[in-house]
Amino acid sequence: MHNYYFLLIGGMLAASTVQAQNSVPAPIKQHVVRLGAGSSLNGSGDYPMLKLHLEYAPQVGRHGRLASRLAYIGNSHPYEFGGGYTIPQSYRAVNLEQEIHWLPFGANKTLEFGIGGGGFVGYAAQNSWLFARLNNQQFEYQPRREKGFHVGYIASAYLDVALNQENTWRLGDRIALQNDTRANILPGAQLQLSRAW
Template sequence: MRNIYPCLVMSAAWSLTTILAEAQHAPSKQPTHRPALLRVGVGQSLNGTGDYKVLKAHLEYAPQLGRHWRLGSRLAYIGGNEPYEFGYGFTIPQSYRAVNLEQEIYWLPFGNNKTVEFSLGAGVTGSYAKLTSFSSAWVQDGEFGYSARYERGFQVGYIVSTGLDVALDQSRTWRLGGRLALQNDTRGNILPGAQLQLSRAL
């Protein structure tokens, strides 16, 4: 997961190569029109308080709206553990788990169903999350202690994103790409994230 950002840079370079190759070789057959994409994504995001990186995986249904728009309806899981290193050999367990429902609308300035698709998105998100952390910690008379902090509940917010993917076959049934996103919720934290995506046209 630590290499997600270099992977997205490589994806962008691959996209540029594909565009140049397509410009030199006109396609002999038009691909079948497919009105929707089913996407699976995996990558990283920050936890709900923005303190550490966690896994984010999602399943998305993205139907086409006209020539330059798509909807994106996603179910996402966000979770991970990151022990806090207090020092002196002491650690404090921390974990975060959340299930998100995310709805975006994408603008594709160069059009849908292209060999390379570039999108800008914005939308809303709602989640149910569970957080385990601490509010304070201390060492007194050689003994270590801390005040545990537990939170759970619903959060709502907004999300903005940019995405790029490339068709893997001439029929454009399969696509590989990535997305970068910024999310903000009722905690007031800006949470960046990045995921690789595999898409199938329906």
């Protein structure tokens, strides 16, 4: 009987230890809001543009984030033809962008790295030119104006660094490559300030 009590007490202690180990809280999922500002290049580096975005990025599992953002891209940059002649150029777009990022080292780390892609829809207006020439000392060019809805794809990567011990404030950088139906490839990079909860 004496041994029975020792076995019972030992079993209770073992059960409480297992229960304590199982009650360790799982990592808290963090949802993130990001503000981003930086540059994007129209075409194959034709001219730089400002890109601003507001993003909501909820965590999906331990190694994933969705990224839903509202973005603005735009600038005007006259093309220098030579001989004092210029051609007006501009590009402006407002996009709704959706990406999914894979975080190979996990979410909510001091350094959070993600890579992924997705697509977007938006409205863009672009002014450029089809041809330009000097003809008998007369400069002439044919403008090209496009506007309307557009769609495209995005591939991007980001790295965020925690600014506080709770990992709720972060600063990072995002690089992206995107294409749409009214412009060529638009590579760019933005600085991001994030707030998680």
